[in-house]
Amino acid sequence: xxxxxxxxxxxxxxxxxxxxxxxxxxxxxxxxxxxxxxxxxxxxxxxxxxxxxxxxxxxxxxxxxxxxxxxxxxxxxxxxxxxxxxxxxxxxxxxxxxxxxxxxxxxxxxxxxxxxxxxxxxxxxxxxxxxxxxxxxxxxxxxxxxxxxxxxxxxxxxxxxxxxxxxxxxxxxxxxxxxxxxxxxxxxxxxxxxxxxxxxxxxxxxxxxxxxxxxxxxxxxxxxxxxxxxxxxxxxxxxxxxxxxxxxxxxxxxxxxxxxxxxxxxxxxxxxxxxxxxxxxxxxxxxxxxxxxxxxxxxxxxxxxxxxxxxxxxxxxxxxxxxxxxxxxxxxxxxxxxxxxxxxxxxxxxxx
Amino acid sequence: xxxxxxxxxxxxxxxxxxxxxxxxxxxxxxxxxxxxxxxxxxxxxxxxxxxxxxxxxxxxxxxxxxxxxxxxxxxxxxxxxxxxxxxxxxxxxxxxxxxxxxxxxxxxxxxxxxxxxxxxxxxxxxxxxxxxxxxxxxxxxxxxxxxxxxxxxxxxxxxxxxxxxxxxxxxxxxxxxxxxxxxxxxxxxxxxxxxxxxxxxxxxxxxxxxxxxxxxxxxxxxxxxxxxxxxxxxxxxxxxxxxxxxxxxxxxxxxxxxxxxxxxxxxxxxxxxxxxxxxxxxxxxxxxxxxxxxxxxxxxxxxxxxxxxxxxxxxxxxxxxxxxxxxxxxxxxxxxxxxxxxxxxxxxxxxxxxxxxxxxxxxxxxxxxxxxxxxxxxxxxxxxxxxxxxxxxxxxxxxxxxxxxxxxxxxxxxxxxxxxxxxxxxxxxxxxxxxxxxxxxxxxxxxxxxxxxxxxxxxxxxxxxxxxxxxxxxxxxx
Numbered sequence: 046x047x048x049x050x051x052x053x054x055x056x057x058x059x060x061x062x063x064x065x066x067x068x069x070x071x072x073x074x075x076x077x078x079x080x081x082x083x084x085x086x087x088x089x090x091x092x093x094x095x096x097x098x099x100x101x102x103x104x105x106x107x108x109x110x111x112x113x114x115x116x117x118x119x120x121x122x123x124x125x126x127x128x129x130x131x132x133x134x135x136x137x138x139x140x141x142x143x144x145x146x147x148x149x150x151x152x153x154x155x156x157x158x159x160x161x162x163x164x165x166x167x168x169x170x171x172x173x174x175x176x177x178x179x180x181x182x183x184x185x186x187x188x189x190x191x192x193x194x195x196x197x198x199x200x201x202x203x204x205x206x207x208x209x210x211x212x213x214x215x216x217x218x219x220x221x222x223x224x225x226x227x228x229x230x231x232x233x234x235x236x237x238x239x240x241x242x243x244x245x246x247x248x249x250x251x252x253x254x255x256x257x258x259x260x261x262x263x264x265x266x267x268x269x270x271x272x273x274x275x276x277x278x279x280x281x282x283x284x285x286x287x288x289x290x291x292x293x294x295x296x297x298x299x300x301x302x303x304x305x306x307x308x309x310x311x312x313x314x315x316x317x318x319x320x321x322x323x324x325x326x327x328x329x330x331x332x333x334x335x336x337x338x339x340x341x342x343x344x345x346x347x348x349x350x351x352x353x354x355x356x357x358x359x360x361x362x363x364x365x366x367x368x369x370x371x372x373x374x375x376x377x378x379x380x381x382x383x384x385x386x387x388x389x390x391x392x393x394x395x396x397x
Numbered sequence: 398x399x400x401x402x403x404x405x406x407x408x409x410x411x412x413x414x415x416x417x418x419x420x421x422x423x424x425x426x427x428x429x430x431x432x433x434x435x436x437x438x439x440x441x442x443x444x445x446x447x448x449x450x451x452x453x454x455x456x457x458x459x460x461x462x463x464x465x466x467x468x469x470x471x472x473x474x475x476x477x478x479x480x481x482x483x484x485x486x487x488x489x490x491x492x493x494x495x496x497x498x499x500x501x502x503x504x505x506x507x508x509x510x511x512x513x514x515x516x517x518x519x520x521x522x523x524x525x526x527x528x529x530x531x532x533x534x535x536x537x538x539x540x541x542x543x544x545x546x547x548x549x550x551x552x553x554x555x556x557x558x559x560x561x562x563x564x565x566x567x568x569x570x571x572x573x574x575x576x577x578x579x580x581x582x583x584x585x586x587x588x589x590x591x592x593x594x595x596x597x598x599x600x601x602x603x604x605x606x607x608x609x610x611x612x613x614x615x616x617x618x619x620x621x622x623x624x625x626x627x628x629x630x631x632x633x634x635x636x637x638x639x640x641x642x643x644x645x646x647x648x649x650x651x652x653x654x655x656x657x658x659x660x661x662x663x664x665x666x667x668x669x670x671x672x673x674x675x676x677x678x679x680x681x682x683x684x685x686x687x688x689x690x691x692x693x694x695x696x697x698x699x700x701x702x703x704x705x706x707x708x709x710x711x712x713x714x715x716x717x718x719x720x721x722x723x724x725x726x727x728x729x730x731x732x733x734x735x736x737x738x739x740x741x742x743x744x745x746x747x748x749x750x751x752x753x754x755x756x757x758x759x760x761x762x763x764x765x766x767x768x769x770x771x772x773x774x775x776x777x778x779x780x781x782x783x784x785x786x787x788x789x790x791x792x793x794x795x796x797x798x799x800x801x802x803x804x805x806x807x808x809x810x811x812x813x814x815x816x817x818x819x820x821x822x823x824x825x826x827x828x829x830x831x832x833x834x835x836x837x838x839x840x841x842x843x844x845x846x847x848x849x850x851x852x853x854x855x856x857x858x859x860x861x862x863x864x865x866x867x868x869x870x871x872x873x874x875x
Contacts, residue, residue: 135621168654176652185620185657190644196610197645200617207573207599207623230610237605392655393689395713397741
């Protein structure tokens with residue numbers, strides 16, 4: 046059967062979109078607007094956005110298969126948080142992980158090639174979208190089971206403390222996972238042993254197709270550490286500077302040996318839960334409204350323009366750079382060879 | 398009527414203990430709830446409380462007496478106003494004599510003289526010590542340098558496991574132990590006794606009773622390069638952590654293209670203890686053995702318990718280490734050299750024979766060895782193989798034996814359906830079909846949740862008679 050022709054829609058780029066299209070939300074001017082750092086944030090968010098759009102396209106073309114969960118809309122969360130890390134800090138997340146890997150500095154070619162199941166992928170094609178890791182970048186997955194990454198991230202924090210290092214573990218998970226028992230088990234141990242773990246709940250409003258209000262007795266996930274004495278904040282996850290600031294506080298808290306911290310990031314995913322999600326549980330208008338009013342990339346570019354920190358040409362230059370990275374990654378990912386058949390039986394056990 | 402104070406059973410598997418100290422002396426008045434004495438077992442020291450009021454009339458078992466059987470009268474209380482002459486005839490026990498065990502079979506932590514590695518099974522049904530047949534000859538391991546056996550010490554399986562952990566923790570600062578009650582309580586089954594004192598709370602970590610959470614946490618620590626030993630109080634509770642054991646520990650090396658490995662051991666008692674019923678009595682050997690990415694080990698004798706655990710702790714993969722509560726108290730001669738390690742993946746021929754091969758692991762080998770002994774008297778020569786490692790399975794040793802005997806019986810404490818015996822049956826079909834003179838027979842637990850009642854429990858679990866019956870079947874002597 047012929048695949049429905051899906052021409053990649055020419056989605057307008059941020060630079061074109063932001064020319065006076067919407068008023069800057071009335072936020073107080075930030076005193077610490079470092080141009081270079083802000084442009085880096087813009088670049089990193091744009092890279093994730095364009096990468097995910099490309100992944101969506103490749104999925105439509107049959108180059109990527111299986112479960113593929115896109116991060117579009119949530120970019121400010123991971124990019125803002127990662128801005129506070131040092132290379133020896135560790136990161137772990139769920140299966141909606143492409144953005145986290147790019148934000149950790151993993152090579153877009155290796156990530157995309159894993160999505161297409163090729164030998165140049167981070168897991169040699171054996172992991173796929175949900176299972177990628179980089180020991181080099183201290184990215185520990187990429188976990189396909191809802192909630193399971195939370196104790197694992199707590200364990201990374203345990204290892205930091207065991208070694209007497211001043212590093213932190215960033216443990217990302219969603220509003221769906223937030224209700225899992227093992228999350229509370231992890232809170233308990235993290236608080237009991239004062240582990241340097243930042244629990245980051247990316248509340249994108251839907252656990253698959255179930256809205257937060259239908260799944261969680263309370264939407265105040267940041268308060269769920271209270272019984273354990275774990276402080277928490279609720280943060281506008283679409284505002285990258287708010288995310289970065291909250292992240293700085295949480296990370297400093299951990300580095301000071303005060304134990305874990307919870308951040309509830311209010312965010313939104315524009316795409317379905319996975320590529321095969323018909324999205325009957327919300328209206329097109331709801332999605333459109335968020336895109337127009339709260340888009341994290343538009344928000345940052347508006348800020349840059351308002352404060353005369355960048356001109357449209359500056360961002361266009363970044364856009365071009367990002368576009369090339371993504372195009373190169375996709376080219377590599379569709380042209381790279383499949384894993385050799387011998388790979389089937391490798392990496393099951395480490396040779397003792 | 399004087400009241401007899403009996404030696405109490407303080408755990409499901411306790412059959413005897415030591416009167417460590419009397420806290421009351423003859424003539425003292427006692428009230429219900431007063432502590433009368435302290436009792437030591439190999440697991441713990443516990444207090445015995447009075448349940449009746451009265452005066453201590455006579456202490457029958459003096460302080461320091463070892464091997465006092467459960468239900469033996471240790472003291473007598475006089476009720477209010479009762480005349481001491483009522484107990485004038487009662488004679489105190491002599492302290493010196495060591496007590497021969499008279500425990501019911503299903504509750505015995507079989508202890509006996511040491512053999513090479515594995516001690517002789519002493520069962521309630523066995524005749525008194527002096528007339529018992531000689532201890533079965535356990536062949537020394539062929540995969541370990543015999544020099545290690547020139548200096549050995551006689552210790553229990555429990556101590557062997559502890560020594561293995563202690564030696565490896567001394568050797569490698571990245572190795573640490575975590576689990577419920579492993580530190581201050583000294584281990585629910587006293588396997589971790591003394592480790593907290595030596596290594597401190599950084600490396601011997603008491604956890605909350607949250608298997609899913611602390612297993613996932615330990616795996617995260619392993620991802621970053623530490624080498625945790627996770628003790629499950631029993632493997633029954635590890636079901637709460639099953640997702641992490643399989644999805645996080647076993648699969649990550651593969652899913653990461655070889656980048657992230659999980660150098661760790663999950664250990665604890667597996668299988669049926671005694672009278673603890675269905676939820677606390679399951680054998681998980683076949684569950685874990687099903688999973689690529691795991692190694693699965695189950696030791697029998699004290700020497701293997703130590704050598705295999707050391708190998709498991711050094712192995713860079715996630716190793717499931719299935720111990721057995723009933724075996725913890727058995728003694729064996731264990732090499733003292735800290736370099737003594739038993740390689741994983743190799744079975745051990747415990748007893749050579751030529752007519753039938755019995756393959757098993759863990760506690761049921763007690764029955765296999767006893768059956769071999771008794772069958773020898775009938776002229777049937779039985780070879781007994783201890784699998785030691787269940788994954789990877791040492792097919793070679795099994796096939797070599799079957800090529801010699803032509804007959805095979807498997808024995809395990811797990812259920813028959815898709816059990817370890819089923820796997821061996823499949824391998825025999827694939828690799829040794831032409832050698833067979835009879836169909837393989839499996840001895841397993843009955844295909845039911847384990848019942849509590851003593852008689853039903855006995856019926857449900859495999860025993861020596863079951864093994865003998867299976868051997869007779871494959872030798873057509875039924």
